[in-house]
Amino acid sequence: MxxxxxxxxxxxxxxxxxxxxxxxxxxxxxxxxxxxxxxxxxxxxxxxxxxxxxxxxxxxxxxxxxxxxxxxxxxxxxxxxxxxxxxxxxxxxxxxxxxxxxxxxxxxxxxxxxxxxxxxxxxxLPVAAAAYDGVHQLALPAGATLLLTGAGGGVGVAVAQIARALGIRVVGVASEGKKDLVESLGAVHVASGPGWADRVRAAAPDGIDAVYDLVGGDVLREAAELVTDRSRLITAGAPAEEAERLGGARVLRARDAVVLRAVADLAVAGDLDxxxxxxxxxxxxxxxxxxxxxxxxxxxxxxxxxxxx
Missing domain, CATH: 3.90.180.10 (Medium-chain alcohol dehydrogenases, catalytic domain)
Structure with missing residues (x-):
């Protein structure tokens, strides 16, 4: 069997x-x-x-x-x-x-x-499709700055690359041990742990335009304080009601073959490793x-x- x-x-x-x-x-x-x-x-x-x-x-x-x-x-x-x-x-x-x-x-x-x-x-790629959905949900213009929490995990790796392919600047929060990985994605690495929000402010002195959260909890609540427009705060790491209390939302999933084909095309083109x-x-x-x-x-x-x- x-x-x-x-x-x-x-x-x-x-x-x-x-x-x-x-x-x-x-x-x-x-x-x-x-x-x-x-x-x-x-x-x-x-x-x-x-x-x-x-x-x-x-x-x-x-x-x-x-x-x-x-x-x-x-x-x-x-x-x-x-x-x-x-x-x-x-x-x-x-x-x-x-x-x-x-x-x-x-x-x-x-x-x-x-x-x-x-x-x-x-x-x-099915989870990378969630990254694709979230980045497109934010609809940021090229040159905008995206704060990404949980940047060193599988979804974070996909978010960073998809955003970078669209010309978005990514500030990625991850452990110090994942610094090389995050930077290899073209993102600015900020070490997680106590004081991480202050380190983000130093890394992005012109401010954060949007947040893609993959952690939830206290990290999501601190991240919410870093973005002026809370409608550009999304999470895949916390329940919808928690995000909504902060003025944000859950990542909205398309869940269709069209998105799967899109992320496959990015991978084949070399834009998504x-x-x-x-x-x-x-x-x-x-x-x-x-x-x-x-x-x-x-x-x-x-x-x-x-x-x-």
């Missing part, structure tokens, strides 16, 4: 396990893929603790497969699916978990993977998740699975 990395109840790492599960069957509007690679993200361990994305409702069925980003090859299509056929290389967001040898994707938010893009890099810095096999998914959960991963972590059809 195919293998999958799951959590058996809400809680910490002790709830995780590598198990065998029946191969899923695609329902209407779904495609079944043999997974070649799966992205590892903070939302994965947050969901294990009971976090729900905006709009999610209902209880999970356990064991629940971890993971959201997938690239793979189509094995089977469900009723009503057009534009995809067995053998197509694709990437998208998993319907019910991606740390697995087989996963289901919603056809409407799945895109063909270009030949010039590796399966490993393709598995990072996913910066995959760590890869693990499925059997070591726990180690991959710990690398992200500990906050020390530089860039993107990916599981390389490579199931044979």
């Amino acid at each position: 195919p293998k999958a990395y799951v959590f058996t109840r809400y809680g910490g790492p002790e709830t995780e396990a590598l198990v065998e599960l029946d191969r899923p069957r695609p329902g209407p509007g779904e495609v079944l893929v043999a997974v070649r690679a799966a992205g590892v993200n903070p939302v994965d361990f947050k969901q294990r603790t009971g976090y729900r994305r905006p709009g999610e409702s209902g209880e999970r069925t356990f064991p629940a497969v971890l993971g959201n980003e997938v690239s793979g090859v189509v094995v089977e299509t469900g009723e009503g699916v057009t534009g995809f056929a067995p053998g197509d290389e694709v990437f998208g967001t998993a319907v019910a978990g991606g740390y697995a040898e087989y996963a289901l994707l919603a056809a409407g938010i799945t895109a063909h993977r270009p030949d010039a893009l590796s399966a490993t890099d393709g598995a990072t 996913p910066h995959v810095t760590l890869t693990f096999p499925l059997e070591r998914a726990g180690e991959a998740l710990r690398a992200v959960e500990g906050g020390h991963a530089r860039g993107k972590v990916v599981l390389e699975i490579g199931t044979a059809i």
Whole structure:
């Protein structure tokens, strides 16, 4: 039977396990893929603790497969699916978990993977699409200054590059250990930790035009004090109500194949490097998740699975 990395109840790492599960069957509007690679993200361990994305409702069925980003090859299509056929290389967001040898994707938010893009890099692009959505939501002109918190993680790496490709100046807040990474993206690095807001003021004496927050909590509240127009404060690191109390908003997701194709085009053109810095096999998914959960991963972590059809 195919293998999958799951959590058996809400809680910490002790709830995780590598198990065998029946191969899923695609329902209407779904495609079944043999997974070649799966992205590892903070939302994965947050969901294990009971976090729900905006709009999610209902209880999970356990064991629940971890993971959201997938690239793979189509094995089977469900009723009503057009534009995809067995053998197509694709990437998208998993319907019910991606740390697995087989996963289901919603056809409407799945895109063909270009030949010039590796399966490993393709598995990072669904979350990069969130970066794309947020940068375009802000609609900043070239020359504007964007404050980016959490700049050294997988989403932050994508935000910085997409913004820079549009001529936007990026001030990225990240740990001192991620300074070289942030600067390699063309951003101005500001060390996180106590006093970071004052360091941002020094780095951007002409002010901050917008904030893209990936951290939430106190960092989001301090960031809000740095921007005059709170309508240009967006977050993917805090609930909508928290952002709205500060005058900002959550990142608005398009969640369609058009955006996926756009970020794939950026990657192929060299304007977006996913910066995959760590890869693990499925059997070591726990180690991959710990690398992200500990906050020390530089860039993107990916599981390389490579199931044979």
